[in-house]
Amino acid sequence: MQDIVRVDLSERSYDIVIGPGAIKQAGARIAPLIGRRPVIIVTDDTVAPLHLPSLEAALESAGVRRNGPAIILPAGEKTKSFAHLEALLDEMLGRGIERSTVLIALGGGVVGDLVGFAAAISLRGLDFIQIPTTLLAQVDSSVGGKTGINTRQGKNLVGSFHQPRLVLADTSALATLPRRHVLAGYAEVVKYGLIDDLDFFEWLEQHGTAVCAGDTEALVRAVTVSCAAKAAIVGQDERESGRRALLNFGHTFGHALEAAVGYDNRLLHGEAVALGMGMAFDLSARLGLCTGQEAIRVRRHFEAIGLPTKLGQVEGVEWDTVELLGHMAKDKKVQDGKITFVLARGIGRAFTARDIDSAEVAAVLDAAV
Numbered sequence: 001m002q003d004i005v006r007v008d009l010s011e012r013s014y015d016i017v018i019g020p021g022a023i024k025q026a027g028a029r030i031a032p033l034i035g036r037r038p039v040i041i042v043t044d045d046t047v048a049p050l051h052l053p054s055l056e057a058a059l060e061s062a063g064v065r066r067n068g069p070a071i072i073l074p075a076g077e078k079t080k081s082f083a084h085l086e087a088l089l090d091e092m093l094g095r096g097i098e099r100s101t102v103l104i105a106l107g108g109g110v111v112g113d114l115v116g117f118a119a120a121i122s123l124r125g126l127d128f129i130q131i132p133t134t135l136l137a138q139v140d141s142s143v144g145g146k147t148g149i150n151t152r153q154g155k156n157l158v159g160s161f162h163q164p165r166l167v168l169a170d171t172s173a174l175a176t177l178p179r180r181h182v183l184a185g186y187a188e189v190v191k192y193g194l195i196d197d198l199d200f201f202e203w204l205e206q207h208g209t210a211v212c213a214g215d216t217e218a219l220v221r222a223v224t225v226s227c228a229a230k231a232a233i234v235g236q237d238e239r240e241s242g243r244r245a246l247l248n249f250g251h252t253f254g255h256a257l258e259a260a261v262g263y264d265n266r267l268l269h270g271e272a273v274a275l276g277m278g279m280a281f282d283l284s285a286r287l288g289l290c291t292g293q294e295a296i297r298v299r300r301h302f303e304a305i306g307l308p309t310k311l312g313q314v315e316g317v318e319w320d321t322v323e324l325l326g327h328m329a330k331d332k333k334v335q336d337g338k339i340t341f342v343l344a345r346g347i348g349r350a351f352t353a354r355d356i357d358s359a360e361v362a363a364v365l366d367a368a369v
């Protein structure tokens with residue numbers, strides 16, 4: 001059972017291969033694409049013992065050339081930093097990379113975002129391949145070419161648009177993923193329903209538990225629908241000059257929450273996005289754009305799945321509304337000093353809005369604790 005979703009971007013187009021066994025078949029997919037060009041695999045120290053051996057075996061059996069052993073980074077969000085970017089570039093340049101070198105990112109969104117950025121800026125641009133091993137990375141971060149790192153000022157503030165040449169989303173690799181990370185990735189799956197696909201949201205209300213339990217059919221469908229939704233938006237607006245901002249639903253709030261906890265393990269990106277999407281619905285309801293019932297329905301689904309819906313569920317954090325508003329003011333969607341919000345007229349009816357009264361935003365943050 002494998003699906004292929006095409007990201008249509010003229011000369012930068014690529015396939016996303018989705019389904020169980022995609023890592024075992026990686027050599028057969030990659031060799032025809034890159035020929036004799038050397039690859040460097042980059043992964044993290046949690047994924048390496050679990051999935052690196054099967055990728056290495058697949059590449060070897062297809063005769064793919066390697067430039068040295070895999071580079072193994074520490075797992076976790078703090079790796080998306082200048083320090084780890086520098087160490088990675090140092091190692092790559094030390095190996096004498098050439099412009100023909102292809103990077104392979106094997107791991108979650110942290111490895112994918114960092115390696116994609118390293119590919120974008122090394123020798124002014126290397127090709128790279130995404131092999132996402134978290135649900136979040138399979139449905140979101142490996143697709144669309146947003147790459148980058150966090151800085152002390154905020155989330156993803158240094159980066160570039162650099163599309164991968166191929167994405168291999170092996171759903172069987174998710175069998176080893178801890179449940180907390182499955183749920184965090186699931187938040188980005190729900191996002192696609194909330195943006196513009198009520199039918200998909202209703203399907204998730206019925207089948208979300210099966211998706212999160214790793215049922216192959218449900219999982220492949222959820223990943224495929226998510227990737228198709230993202231591919232359609234990215235194909236229309238690669239560099240976020242318009243419609244792509246919808247993919248940021250829940251993120252204006254969510255990124256501020258992540259910054260407030262200092263990107264540590266108390267709050268994962270997907271958990272922050274789930275909380276942020278709840279707040280985006282609360283703000284929409286406060287502004288009379290949708291009914292309070294819609295906001296309740298979204299929260300009820302997150303609760304049923306096991307995602308957080310209240311800031312108080314994040315342990316060990318003192319939330320401060322003024323501080324959160326300060327983080328939100330650094331959002332990349334700010335224009336002329338005004339934050340662009342993604343709001344909703346209902347489930348599946350998201351849109352972007354400016355000139356939102358900050359007192360209303362503060363009221364939503366106060367109520368979310």
Ligand SMILES: NC(=O)c1ccc[n+]([C@@H]2O[C@H](COP(=O)([O-])OP(=O)(O)OC[C@H]3O[C@@H](n4cnc5c(N)ncnc54)[C@H](O)[C@@H]3O)[C@@H](O)[C@H]2O)c1
Nearest residue numbers: 046075076108109110133134136140141146173176177269
């Ligand atoms: N570029 C984009 O468009 C985009 C989209 C969404 C999120 N992101 C970014 O992605 C990052 C979050 O990604 P993530 O949730 O994948 O986090 P992550 O990369 O930190 O992975 C989560 C954890 O799971 C481990 N792991 C990965 N695969 C595993 C597997 N198969 N089995 C067991 N453990 C495994 C990792 O080692 C890590 O500890 C954030 O930095 C976020 O900003 C980027």
Ligand SMILES: O=C(O)C(=O)C[C@@H](O)[C@H](O)[C@H](O)COP(=O)(O)O
Nearest residue numbers: 140144146155156244247248251332
């Ligand atoms: O691909 C996009 O566009 C997204 O916004 C997807 C988000 O889920 C993702 O977290 C992204 O990294 C956020 O982008 P940013 O530009 O707000 O940093």
Ligand SMILES: [Zn+2]
Nearest residue numbers: 188251269273
């Ligand atoms: Zn996200």
